[in-house]
Amino acid sequence: xxxxxxxxxxxxxxxxxxxxxxxxxxxxxxxxxxxxxxxxxxxxxxxxxxxxxxxxxxxxxxxxxxxxxxxxxxxxxxxxxxxxxxxxxxxxxxxxxxxxxxxxxxxxxxxxxxxxxxxxxxxxxxxxxxxxxxxxxxxxxxxxxxxxxxxxxxxxxxxxxxxxxxxxxxxxxxxxxxxxxxxxxxxxxxxxxxxxxxxxxxxxxxxxxxxxxxxx
Amino acid sequence: xxxxxxxxxxxxxxxxxxxxxxxxxxxxxxxxxxxxxxxxxxxxxxxxxxxxxxxxxxxxxxxxxxxxxxxxxxxxxxxxxxxxxxxxxxxxxxxxxxxxxxxxxxxxxxxxxxxxxxxxxxxxxxxxxxxxxxxxxxxxxxxxxxxxxxxxxxxxxxxxxxxxxxxxxxxxxxxxxxxxxxxxxxxxxxxxxxxxxxxxxxxxxxxxxxxxxxxx
Numbered sequence: 001x002x003x004x005x006x007x008x009x010x011x012x013x014x015x016x017x018x019x020x021x022x023x024x025x026x027x028x029x030x031x032x033x034x035x036x037x038x039x040x041x042x043x044x045x046x047x048x049x050x051x052x053x054x055x056x057x058x059x060x061x062x063x064x065x066x067x068x069x070x071x072x073x074x075x076x077x078x079x080x081x082x083x084x085x086x087x088x089x090x091x092x093x094x095x096x097x098x099x100x101x102x103x104x105x106x107x108x109x110x111x112x113x114x115x116x117x118x119x120x121x122x123x124x125x126x127x128x129x130x131x132x133x134x135x136x137x138x139x140x141x142x143x144x145x146x147x148x149x150x151x152x153x154x155x156x157x158x159x160x161x162x163x164x165x166x167x168x169x170x171x172x173x174x175x176x177x178x179x180x181x182x183x184x185x186x187x188x189x190x191x192x193x194x195x196x197x198x199x200x201x202x203x204x205x206x207x208x209x210x211x212x213x214x215x216x
Numbered sequence: 217x218x219x220x221x222x223x224x225x226x227x228x229x230x231x232x233x234x235x236x237x238x239x240x241x242x243x244x245x246x247x248x249x250x251x252x253x254x255x256x257x258x259x260x261x262x263x264x265x266x267x268x269x270x271x272x273x274x275x276x277x278x279x280x281x282x283x284x285x286x287x288x289x290x291x292x293x294x295x296x297x298x299x300x301x302x303x304x305x306x307x308x309x310x311x312x313x314x315x316x317x318x319x320x321x322x323x324x325x326x327x328x329x330x331x332x333x334x335x336x337x338x339x340x341x342x343x344x345x346x347x348x349x350x351x352x353x354x355x356x357x358x359x360x361x362x363x364x365x366x367x368x369x370x371x372x373x374x375x376x377x378x379x380x381x382x383x384x385x386x387x388x389x390x391x392x393x394x395x396x397x398x399x400x401x402x403x404x405x406x407x408x409x410x411x412x413x414x415x416x417x418x419x420x421x422x423x424x425x426x427x428x429x430x431x432x
Binding site for chain 1: 374377380381382383384385387388391392395396398399400402403404406407408411412413414416417418419420421422
């Protein structure tokens with residue numbers, strides 16, 4: 001009679017696989033938050049305590065792993081944006097997006113990496129969601145200006161400017177970072193109001209994608 | 217007759233010493249800019265291409281090296297602040313300080329490390345200049361509020377908040393960083409005006425010294 005103690009039931013095997021998958025995704029999020037999305041897969045396998053072969057079997061490319069690790073964040077972002085686009089007051093919607101994105105950035109340091117991750121092989125689901133997000137943001141900005149809430153000289157490069165400024169604050173310990181992000185977002189949104197706007201220096205040569213490219 | 221070819225003139229020796237000193241200070245500024253002020257002295261000696269003994273002879277403590285490496289930046293800051301305190305319009309002086317400090321941070325990545333460096337042995341010239349700078353900033357804020365330019369709910373912790381936000385922007389490549397810092401400073405100063413101020417979320421638990429302590 002064969003020794004059964006080392007043979008697991010199919011249910012237990014699936015639970016193991018799920019557990020490994022979660023450990024890999026968790027390790028990936030931590031590593032990306034600390035070092036950006038260029039961390040080698042071998043380093044992530046080591047951090048997760050799984051073999052490199054296990055990792056490659058589940059996530060054959062860096063793209064697959066990044067997309068999976070940040071699927072939740074990206075879908076949260078897309079949800080926040082959809083809600084804002086449905087708001088009858090586009091300026092109110094715009095403020096809600098900035099406030100929520102700033103707090104997400106403070107709560108989860110991997111968020112910026114996720115938001116700015118770009119994939120050389122394009123055409124992934126992740127890339128499609130990203131493109132939709134960019135278009136949605138541009139549409140929200142257009143409506144908020146037309147409605148008179150957002151100042152007319154708000155430049156496309158001001159969005160990455162806000163993200164970068166908030167990233168500086170979000171690097172503090174979490175409780176500090178959240179309070180600081182809320183305060184910073186309130187100051188910035190006040191400055192972005194059309195009402196009482198004053199002349200500004202020219203926009204910086206920034207766009208969401210170039211910010212990412214420079215950081216790699 | 218002894219061989220003179222390996223004996224240098226006193227003037228040449230002094231020039232060598234000056235040259236070594238400059239290389240050490242340059243290496244220190246680079247290392248601090250990249251990694252903060254906790255880099256071991258041995259790493260700085262290696263980067264400068266001098267022996268550890270040479271470095272220790274000139275800079276016996278970390279404090280001595282940091283203070284010397286950033287003496288120029290700190291004295292620039294003190295000068296900017298003195299000018300602002302002499303300005304008959306304290307709000308104008310306050311804006312000038314924020315604008316200049318933001319650009320200094322963008323131009324020189326070691327600046328934040330310098331500005332926030334703290335020394336366990338205190339009582340150094342550097343520490344004295346720092347204390348004077350802190351007192352001067354507090355006085356400038358008090359006057360700018362009393363004069364009506366700066367909003368009354370500007371909190372002491374808003375200064376490190378601005379520095380952190382600008383540090384996020386200053387991490388970009390230099391030309392981008394300078395343009396982005398100018399734009400960010402303009403937005404923030406607009407939001408700091410007493411005129412048209414709106415309620416804000418509570419200040420974040422930040423102070424210039426704790427920001428530094430957390431980063432170490």
